[in-house]
Amino acid sequence: MSGVDGTRPLRIRGLTLEWGRRTAIMGVLNVTPDSFSGDGLAERGPDAALVRARRMLDEGADILDVGGESTRPGHLPVRETEELARVTPVIARIRAELPDVPISIDTTKPAVAEAALDAGADLLNDVTGVTGDGTLARIAADHGVPYVLMHDRPVPTDERLVDRVLEDLAAAVARAIDLGVSRDAIIVDPGIGFGKDAAGNLALLHHLGRVRELGQPVLLGASRKSTIGRVLDLPVEERLEGTLALTALGVAAGVDIVRVHDVRANLRVTRMADAVIRGWHDPAASGSARGT
Numbered sequence: 245m246s247g248v249d250g251t252r253p254l255r256i257r258g259l260t261l262e263w264g265r266r267t268a269i270m271g272v273l274n275v276t277p278d279s280f281s282g283d284g285l286a287e288r289g290p291d292a293a294l295v296r297a298r299r300m301l302d303e304g305a306d307i308l309d310v311g312g313e314s315t316r317p318g319h320l321p322v323r324e325t326e327e328l329a330r331v332t333p334v335i336a337r338i339r340a341e342l343p344d345v346p347i348s349i350d351t352t353k354p355a356v357a358e359a360a361l362d363a364g365a366d367l368l369n370d371v372t373g374v375t376g377d378g379t380l381a382r383i384a385a386d387h388g389v390p391y392v393l394m395h396d397r398p399v400p401t402d403e404r405l406v407d408r409v410l411e412d413l414a415a416a417v418a419r420a421i422d423l424g425v426s427r428d429a430i431i432v433d434p435g436i437g438f439g440k441d442a443a444g445n446l447a448l449l450h451h452l453g454r455v456r457e458l459g460q461p462v463l464l465g466a467s468r469k470s471t472i473g474r475v476l477d478l479p480v481e482e483r484l485e486g487t488l489a490l491t492a493l494g495v496a497a498g499v500d501i502v503r504v505h506d507v508r509a510n511l512r513v514t515r516m517a518d519a520v521i522r523g524w525h526d527p528a529a530s531g532s533a534r535g536t
Contacts, residue, residue, distance in 0.1 A: 258344030271305035290337035304511035311350035339364030385424030395435035401444035452497035465503040
């Protein structure tokens with residue numbers, strides 16, 4: 245059975261995503277001391293991460309995205325051993341306590357990806373999907389897990405910005421398939437805030453619907469990003485309304501997953517937008533977005 249847009253549904257643990265039917269929520273679980281959004285849990289350990297994971301699920305998250313290295317501008321690189329120590333105990337604890345919850349690992353390091361998947365992660369989120377050497381795609385293929393590839397190449401802000409992003413993503417999708425990842429398991433992320441200035445991010449967001457031309461499910465990660473701060477002249481802790489605006493516009497553009505810090509508010513926005521744009525409504529699921 246295919247989704248309403250022709251793509252095949254994706255099963256991740258207890259979750260079935262029928263692309264084009266409704267927007268899924270990926271909750272950001274930062275296990276870092278230097279998250280740009282100020283929500284890192286590196287010093288608080290697996291217990292604190294589990295508490296936050298439960299809260300996000302109660303608020304309606306479909307997927308938990310665990311990351312142990314900040315990708316904010318100017319971040320300090322993290323040693324492989326340190327990142328492993330941050331993410332693997334958290335993933336193992338969440339998997340033990342919440343066996344049906346889909347978990348994503350957000351990393352650029354092959355050893356961390358392997359360890360995280362062995363600890364119970366179900367999905368590989370690769371922010372170097374365009375510029376990396378393909379090792380993470382090969383790991384996703386070997387483990388048979390879904391693979392999110394993000395656009396992270398610097399591009400000039402001009403009339404060809406969107407075309408360049410699509411060309412890069414199309415090439416990365418083709419490479420991932422060549423390395424053994426099933427086309428049905430590939431999700432693309434246009435990389436808001438990566439290799440693009442504020443004007444470039446706004447241009448890409450304006451033409452976000454074009455990312456659907458790739459024929460893959462689309463993930464939007466714009467939550468609390470600096471472009472919101474530039475437009476509204478607001479610090480990171482005051483960017484919720486700007487995030488919600490981009491979430492609603494993303495649904496209208498056909499985005500399938502939104503990666504967010506504030507789950508409950510974004511869930512309400514996606515439910516309302518999905519009802520208008522896609523005609524999706526499930527009164528019985530008022531407390532959670534899980535299931536289809």
